[in-house]
Amino acid sequence: LELPAQRIASGKPETGTIKLDAYHQNGFIVIAISDDGKGLDVVKIRAKALQKNLITEEQILSEDDIHALI
Numbered sequence: 001l002e003l004p005a006q007r008i009a010s011g012k013p014e015t016g017t018i019k020l021d022a023y024h025q026n027g028f029i030v031i032a033i034s035d036d037g038k039g040l041d042v043v044k045i046r047a048k049a050l051q052k053n054l055i056t057e058e059q060i061l062s063e064d065d066i067h068a069l070i
Contacts, residue, residue, distance in 0.1 A: 001018070001035055001036075002037055006038075010038075012036065016035060016036055016037055017035060017036050018034070018035045019033070019035065020032075020033055021033075040066075040070070042063055042066045045069055
């Protein structure tokens with residue numbers, strides 16, 4: 001989530017919301033976390049994946065692919 005001042009500047013309420021949901025699906029427990037923040041930073045996620053050798057510099061990944069890395 002953004003800092004309160006950033007949220008206000010972007011027209012959002014000062015206080016953010018985080019939602020945790022857990023459910024059973026096809027024999028698995030799914031835990032879903034969502035918020036009303038600025039979204040995932042794909043540049044930071046990609047950098048961390050490179051640092052941890054999960055991907056190579058040459059790999060071209062879609063935004064969905066990068067989200068899946070977390």
